[in-house]
Amino acid sequence: MPVQRDTSPAPTGHPLLARLQHYVRFTGEERLALEALSAGPALTVRQRRDLVREGDRPRGVILILDGWAFRYKTLEDGRRQIIAFLLPGDLCDAHGYIHRHLDHSIGAVTQVRYIEVPRERIEALAVLGPRLAQALWWDASVTASIQREWTINLGQRDAIERLAHLFCELVYRLRATGLAAGDRCDIPLTQTDLAEATGMTPVHVNRMVQDLRARGLIRWKGHDFEMLDLAGLCSVAMFNPGYLHLDHEGRLLDAAG
Amino acid sequence: MPVQRDTSPAPTGHPLLARLQHYVRFTGEERLALEALSAGPALTVRQRRDLVREGDRPRGVILILDGWAFRYKTLEDGRRQIIAFLLPGDLCDAHGYIHRHLDHSIGAVTQVRYIEVPRERIEALAVLGPRLAQALWWDASVTASIQREWTINLGQRDAIERLAHLFCELVYRLRATGLAAGDRCDIPLTQTDLAEATGMTPVHVNRMVQDLRARGLIRWKGHDFEMLDLAGLCSVAMFNPGYLHLDHEGRLLDAAG
DNA sequence: CGTTTCCTTGACTTAACTCAAGAGGAGTGG
DNA sequence: CCACTCCTCTTGAGTTAAGTCAAGGAAACG
Numbered sequence: 171m172p173v174q175r176d177t178s179p180a181p182t183g184h185p186l187l188a189r190l191q192h193y194v195r196f197t198g199e200e201r202l203a204l205e206a207l208s209a210g211p212a213l214t215v216r217q218r219r220d221l222v223r224e225g226d227r228p229r230g231v232i233l234i235l236d237g238w239a240f241r242y243k244t245l246e247d248g249r250r251q252i253i254a255f256l257l258p259g260d261l262c263d264a265h266g267y268i269h270r271h272l273d274h275s276i277g278a279v280t281q282v283r284y285i286e287v288p289r290e291r292i293e294a295l296a297v298l299g300p301r302l303a304q305a306l307w308w309d310a311s312v313t314a315s316i317q318r319e320w321t322i323n324l325g326q327r328d329a330i331e332r333l334a335h336l337f338c339e340l341v342y343r344l345r346a347t348g349l350a351a352g353d354r355c356d357i358p359l360t361q362t363d364l365a366e367a368t369g370m371t372p373v374h375v376n377r378m379v380q381d382l383r384a385r386g387l388i389r390w391k392g393h394d395f396e397m398l399d400l401a402g403l404c405s406v407a408m409f410n411p412g413y414l415h416l417d418h419e420g421r422l423l424d425a426a427g
Numbered sequence: 428m429p430v431q432r433d434t435s436p437a438p439t440g441h442p443l444l445a446r447l448q449h450y451v452r453f454t455g456e457e458r459l460a461l462e463a464l465s466a467g468p469a470l471t472v473r474q475r476r477d478l479v480r481e482g483d484r485p486r487g488v489i490l491i492l493d494g495w496a497f498r499y500k501t502l503e504d505g506r507r508q509i510i511a512f513l514l515p516g517d518l519c520d521a522h523g524y525i526h527r528h529l530d531h532s533i534g535a536v537t538q539v540r541y542i543e544v545p546r547e548r549i550e551a552l553a554v555l556g557p558r559l560a561q562a563l564w565w566d567a568s569v570t571a572s573i574q575r576e577w578t579i580n581l582g583q584r585d586a587i588e589r590l591a592h593l594f595c596e597l598v599y600r601l602r603a604t605g606l607a608a609g610d611r612c613d614i615p616l617t618q619t620d621l622a623e624a625t626g627m628t629p630v631h632v633n634r635m636v637q638d639l640r641a642r643g644l645i646r647w648k649g650h651d652f653e654m655l656d657l658a659g660l661c662s663v664a665m666f667n668p669g670y671l672h673l674d675h676e677g678r679l680l681d682a683a684g
Numbered sequence: 685c686g687t688t689t690c691c692t693t694g695a696c697t698t699a700a701c702t703c704a705a706g707a708g709g710a711g712t713g714g
Numbered sequence: 715c716c717a718c719t720c721c722t723c724t725t726g727a728g729t730t731a732a733g734t735c736a737a738g739g740a741a742a743c744g
Binding site: 585586627628630631634649 | 699700701702703709
């Protein structure tokens with residue numbers, strides 16, 4: 171039996187709050203309201219299972235509390251594309267509230283603890299104050315921006331660039347949620363996951379990972395990932411963090427503690 | 428001097444309304460409110476100019492009244508990716524209201540007539556009734572869905588499939604706005620545009636277009652496009668229109684007239 | 685301690701790119 | 715009206731990045 175926390179409380183505080191505070195400065199009341207979101211009964215899926223599946227009727231907005239997941243979609247002939255990675259603190263509208271059926275699935279990489287927040291509770295949040303609504307809008311528009319960046323990644327960058335870009339994005343996003351200590355973090359993905367996200371074969375991903383290692387840009391063994399040369403990796407990837415929009419008033423708050 | 432309408436009223440009625448009616452059935456009052464959106468002073472850009480540029484401060488939501496445009500983003504070394512096509516009736520949040528700077532540009536293919544709708548007027552719409560809010564949500568979530576589909580397109584499909592898929596999407600979207608008569612429509616794109624949207628070279632796009640023609644799937648001369656075999660093209664592309672979510676209550680209304 | 689999953693490497697194939705040059709139109713100006 | 719330019723489309727020949735197939739090794743799992 172794997173040694174994994176199962177019934178323990180959220181181990182990283184409140185990842186959503188941690189991230190939203192980069193965008194907007196909250197009052198104590200607002201903070202409590204956000205924390206209350208994750209107070210409901212958490213669900214758990216085992217690693218490599220689906221949280222929700224294409225064709226399901228959406229049950230609410232999913233808030234990832236702990237663990238990694240991804241959105242994906244499958245073509246008729248079995249080819250599979252990972253569309254986005256979902257990290258702790260990610261709110262993922264699954265999708266649009268309104269649609270009858272999901273047009274994609276969400277799968278777990280690791281064991282994932284999450285909450286299905288009924289839409290009413292999200293809407294109720296927004297009523298509490300414009301800052302909360304603003305933060306949620308901000309978050310949604312960052313999600314859209316990331317999706318656009320993936321379009322560029324797949325359309326214009328070659329293999330090493332794509333891979334380097336993905337690593338940069340993941341590290342920046344983990345940092346924003348407090349899940350990266352300096353240049354080190356946990357990346358529980360397999361090279362096959364990376365292949366499905368970057369549109370290449372696992373074999374080629376492997377060669378590119380070796381290449382990044384050989385250039386002294388990254389270290390990656392098991393789940394343990396380290397950026398040895400952030401500037402170098404960004405340069406290879408032509409990574410510009412602007413699209414993550416991590417530059418709002420909240421930054422000040424973040425710097426202060 | 429080119430012979431182009433310039434100060435004439437919107438030639439296709441209300442493309443936004445035409446499209447939203449596929450999603451939601453409106454009352455007369457709601458319809459008027461939507462039509463009022465395009466009552467403001469329309470702006471015009473000449474073909475191949477930008478409506479807005481990366482780094483600009485967003486001025487509002489853009490509503491395309493007439494003509495084709497696209498979102499795009501440029502890498503440092505000049506490579507350019509078209510991220511989405513914007514057709515008449517498209518509302519494009521440019522972007523997120525909230526951000527200080529746009530993280531991408533919007534360029535015109537043809538001459539484009541459009542309106543910059545202040546965010547307040549969008550919000551005011553939503554207050555008028557839940558159906559309007561619902562329709563706008565629907566629209567936004569379809570946009571997100573299209574963006575996800577592009578990710579798959581670029582990541583998993585090969586050259587002919589990508590191109591076929593793009594043609595299918597455009598035809599379906601034009602139909603939903605009443606801009607395709609049967610299987611014929613206007614596609615004012617160059618093969619270089621298609622190349623920038625599908626992540627290939629113009630030369631290769633050309634070869635693939637020839638291929639689709641040779642297979643008897645499409646006819647395309649100048650701007651005049653015709654699907655000769657919709658089922659065949661969908662099959663080549665593994666196109667499944669579900670992601671466009673054109674299947675709401677409004678469909679009944681549409682069928683009725 | 686065996687089994688499965690994941691990573692790694694090598695040899696070969698192929699889809700797509702590059703470079704280059706020519707053809708067809710559309711608009712421009714003499 | 716014709717010559718000119720510019721832009722887009724087209725075709726061919728050679729190159730390259732990435733895919734395929736196959737097999738061995740190293741972890742991780744149970």
